[in-house]
Amino acid sequence: MPGGKVISTLNMKGGVGKTTITAHVMRILFNQHKKKILLVDLDPQFNLTQCLRTRAAYEALKKANKTVFAAMEPPSDVGLFDVATTHHAPPDAESLAVRLWHFKDGSAHLDLLPGNFELVKYSLISDSGKLAAVQKRFLHFIANARQKYDLVVIDCNPSSSFITLCALHACSHILVPVKPDRYSMLGLELLADFLDRIPTIHPKPEIAVLLNGIPRTNYDPFTENELRAHPVFGPKVLTNKLKKSKLLEAHSGYTGFATDKPVPYRALLATEIGEIASELVQKWNI
Numbered sequence: 641m642p643g644g645k646v647i648s649t650l651n652m653k654g655g656v657g658k659t660t661i662t663a664h665v666m667r668i669l670f671n672q673h674k675k676k677i678l679l680v681d682l683d684p685q686f687n688l689t690q691c692l693r694t695r696a697a698y699e700a701l702k703k704a705n706k707t708v709f710a711a712m713e714p715p716s717d718v719g720l721f722d723v724a725t726t727h728h729a730p731p732d733a734e735s736l737a738v739r740l741w742h743f744k745d746g747s748a749h750l751d752l753l754p755g756n757f758e759l760v761k762y763s764l765i766s767d768s769g770k771l772a773a774v775q776k777r778f779l780h781f782i783a784n785a786r787q788k789y790d791l792v793v794i795d796c797n798p799s800s801s802f803i804t805l806c807a808l809h810a811c812s813h814i815l816v817p818v819k820p821d822r823y824s825m826l827g828l829e830l831l832a833d834f835l836d837r838i839p840t841i842h843p844k845p846e847i848a849v850l851l852n853g854i855p856r857t858n859y860d861p862f863t864e865n866e867l868r869a870h871p872v873f874g875p876k877v878l879t880n881k882l883k884k885s886k887l888l889e890a891h892s893g894y895t896g897f898a899t900d901k902p903v904p905y906r907a908l909l910a911t912e913i914g915e916i917a918s919e920l921v922q923k924w925n926i
């Protein structure tokens with residue numbers, strides 16, 4: 641596929657750090673490697689958007705139709721149980737996205753396409769023809785976006801739903817956050833099996849596994865060692881891991897990236913995340 645890489649941050653399991661990693665690894669990757677990056681909030685819970693924008697700012701964007709929903713459907717009043725279609729092309733990604741950071745020389749920027757709870761409608765609609773039109777528009781939108789950005793990163797919801805399928809059809813790479821617990825291997829096997837069973841996803845996206853939430857003390861590496869020894873998934877596990885960090889814990893009173901917060905340990909966390917970002921850039925030739 642021509643253009644920039646498209647990464648889906650995905651694990652069918654909830655709470656493993658998909659949103660945290662999408663935000664913070666890409667924030668540092670943008671800064672250290674000067675890339676044009678679009679973050680797409682494809683989770684109807686839109687935690688990524690809530691982490692980065694205030695409620696008031698988000699409401700204004702939603703009112704202006706500047707959310708991911710515009711990449712799926714044209715504006716309409718069809719409601720929750722129907723889909724609006726059009727022959728017109730989807731809007732341009734840069735016109736919908738919010739600029740979060742940029743370099744003054746214009747060489748790089750970090751943008752966010754905000755999420756939208758409206759996406760839940762796709763789990764209420766069973767008409768495959770209508771859903772196919774939505775997927776087609778989303779794929780068209782992402783194909784255009786990768787002409788403008790070095791990297792498009794899609795924060796997925798924790799289930800195997802229609803929108804997960806949209807992300808899987810759109811992406812060239814999958815970043816799978818995994819917590820070192822005994823269910824992690826099963827989750828990976830399920831994801832690989834799911835991918836294998838969808839013939840329309842071709843070629844298969846390349847997978848990398850990022851261990852997340854590693855305790856800083858008294859860490860028992862049993863599960864990690866087991867994962868690294870796995871014949872299929874072992875070689876896909878990144879060398880660098882994301883450790884547990886108080887700064888990364890979601891705080892309702894703070895809006896923005898944890899590594900931009902002027903607090904102690906920010907620099908250490910940024911350095912640790914920087915090693916993950918550099919490994920990804922090298923591994924996937926970003």
Ligand SMILES: Nc1ncnc2c1ncn2[C@@H]1O[C@H](COP(=O)(O)OP(=O)(O)OP(=O)(O)O)[C@@H](O)[C@H]1O
Nearest residue numbers: 654655656657658659660798883884885888889890
């Ligand atoms: N390395 C970490 N250190 C500390 N807290 C973390 C870390 N990674 C994630 N968390 C916290 O764990 C919780 C779940 O993380 P996150 O929301 O990123 O997971 P998710 O996979 O996106 O969840 P969901 O499946 O609901 O979308 C959040 O409160 C987040 O702040």
Ligand SMILES: [Mg+2]
Nearest residue numbers: 658659683687
């Ligand atoms: Mg999430």
